[in-house]
Amino acid sequence: MKILVAVKRVVDYNVKVRPKSDGTGVDIANAKMSINPFCEIAVEEAVRLKEKGVATEIVAVSMGAKQSQEQIRTAMALGADRGILVESDTELQPLTIAKCLKAIVDNEKPDLVILGKQSIDGDNNQTGQMLGALTGMGQGTFASEIEIADGKVSVIREVDGGLQTVSLSLPAIVTTDLRLNEPRYASLPNIMKAKKKPLDTTTPEELGVDASPRVQTLKVEPPAERQAGIKVADVAELVDKLKNEAKVF
């Protein structure tokens, strides 16, 4: 079976980012970029399925600027067999990404698509679900465990109330949560081998997708600094403040 894995290039999770002073976005000039941690978990899961003999081929796809190749190479160093870059210099929003992925799904016909549940830059948590709607494939989001048998994938989902198990017919979409697995390190020989793996490049236009943004960003500003707490004298004062200041009652 074939697995398609989506990987996104994002600011490394260790970088402390700041909004630009003009409020037009986040300053990421010269920042270290990495593969989105949730996407890395998606790659790891695909590689484990291949190691178990369940999957036979893993295709890693990324979208964005040319440098996103680096993240595809990382995915290939971890075990993906080949890569596809959808190159675009415009800001790609979740719906555009989902449409491009739909076009690639139509071409590649994977049995399983694994995505991160969200990326740590935009935190949208939309692409996997949108892809489900566009393709009509079943989706198991926020997966903490998956198992494939008899043409079905069983997904244990992390939901607010606890864990939910869903069973989906293949082909299906899975988005990963943090506890699904712990990604390995790419070994040095595998990093070298990844350079020789095939990487195709296409564009949203070639895939027949209009990449122009639908959502406009008006302003980006840092969250308000947290105010210091206070001590209350007794329960009565606490209740009064909850009622009249916090207005939670």
Add this chain to the structure above:
Amino acid sequence: MALNEHGGLTDDQQQLLDLADKFGREVLFPLAPKMDDEEWWPEEVFPQLGELGLLGITVPEQYGGAGLDMMSAGAIAQGFARWNHAFALSWVVHDNIMMNNLYRNASEFIRNKYLPRLCDGSSIGALALTEPGSGSDALGSMRTTATRDGDDFLLNGTKMFITNGPVADVLLVYAKTDVSRGAKGITAFVVEKDFPGFNVAQKLTKMGYRGSQTAELVFDNCRVPAENVVGEVNMGHKVVMSGLDFERAILTPMLLGICERALEISVEYSQTRKQFDQPISSFQMVQSRLAEMYMLVEAIRSYSYRVLSLTDSVEHGEGGRGEIHMQTAAAVMFAANNTNIILDNAVQIHGGSGYIWETEVNRLFRSTKLMEIGAGTTEVRKVIIAEGLLQS
């Protein structure tokens, strides 16, 4: 060397630096406090590095290595050193100072016998040159002897300050085979820790780089088969001297990693520490220190990468003399001396907390001095440079 977005590293080398940095941050950094507190050694890491292919960087693939260059090895030393310089030192000694030396000078028999296990991390390597009575005059005053006994040599003597000594499985050991020839009567041997007559006399407690293991070793009629002679009998001085050039070169990226981290945490601390109702980074005297640290870090980077790329073109049997001898001595002297200045500034910015043993900046600070003493003192480095300049 063209400058690029990675400050001189190729894309491949940058990827190695990223891998070493990630492994350093996630695996080596959490080990550092216990190593520093207890001079503790994390046994599980070397096999892990073997699996990741991060051992034997400069050793060809046929022996289990990666077959890459000194710049690549340097990138790994740099990445590790940012997070755990003590471990980086152990790695450098194993991978380059011992293994690269062994590969460059040893027979096919020795290469095939020892390199694969050093490359997969099942064996740890060390190099034993210094003795209690022999430091800067390492060759002339060497007292350890090796005398022929049938098919073997019998080693007798003591080696001092040997990094990885307490945990090493395979050691490159220098001993005098012809005392009458002085420095030209030395031979290099491969010694296994299980050879009869080999003993770790004591594990030493250090000021810095704590957790990287250091020992005094005693050879008491230690029996070493003649096939374990590295290079030729009485030609050990060549092995020592060319090895020292590589050693000095590979120590510079380790110092760079230490300095990068010292600058990073100093910038962070200066922006969070408040005095007079403002971050101390708003004071020009703190800014001046940060600017000076940055300048020195970048200068060490440039010299480090330059000297590493120079060592890549040293032919087999070369080194230990001429331009490369001067360059490596100058580069490590520059890096070591300026590391001391950077670390001094880092602690000053951290103020009282920087004087507390368990803080990261204090651990970094205690790495001062060693690289001015090991691999040739600053004095010896100056002699090498001056001799090179004045001979004609």
